Amino acid sequence: MTIAMDRSNVFKPSGKTWEERAQFFINYFRNTDERYPEDKWKRGLEAAEAWLKLIKTQASTDEVARLLQTMRENRFNGSGWHDLSLQYYSWAKVGNFEVPSFEEYLSSSKE
Numbered sequence: 001m002t003i004a005m006d007r008s009n010v011f012k013p014s015g016k017t018w019e020e021r022a023q024f025f026i027n028y029f030r031n032t033d034e035r036y037p038e039d040k041w042k043r044g045l046e047a048a049e050a051w052l053k054l055i056k057t058q059a060s061t062d063e064v065a066r067l068l069q070t071m072r073e074n075r076f077n078g079s080g081w082h083d084l085s086l087q088y089y090s091w092a093k094v095g096n097f098e099v100p101s102f103e104e105y106l107s108s109s110k111e
Contacts, residue, residue, distance in 0.1 A: 018091050019052065019055050021087050021091075022048055025044070025047075025083075026045065026049055028048075029045035040074065043070075047074070050067055051067060051088055051091070055091070059095075061098065064095075067088065068092055071085035
């Protein structure tokens, strides 16, 4: 898989649709080690499933903004969450939804 970086689409795995990307994260969070039943894994699965639902429907601005806030609040909960949040941010930006600047989104402050 080739990964390109630019400001409009944070990560662009070639040949992957947004739906395929969301499904990847659903599988990732669903298959986490059951010995570590931390709430962050369940929230990650729920967030990825919510993203897939938004992809498949006519997402409202409010729905996208709420999930963007969830992604931002959880992006420090491991590499899976971080990657999911970047993909979601990219999808929202490319879909012309209102998003903060990339620098602001990645700022280190935990809200």
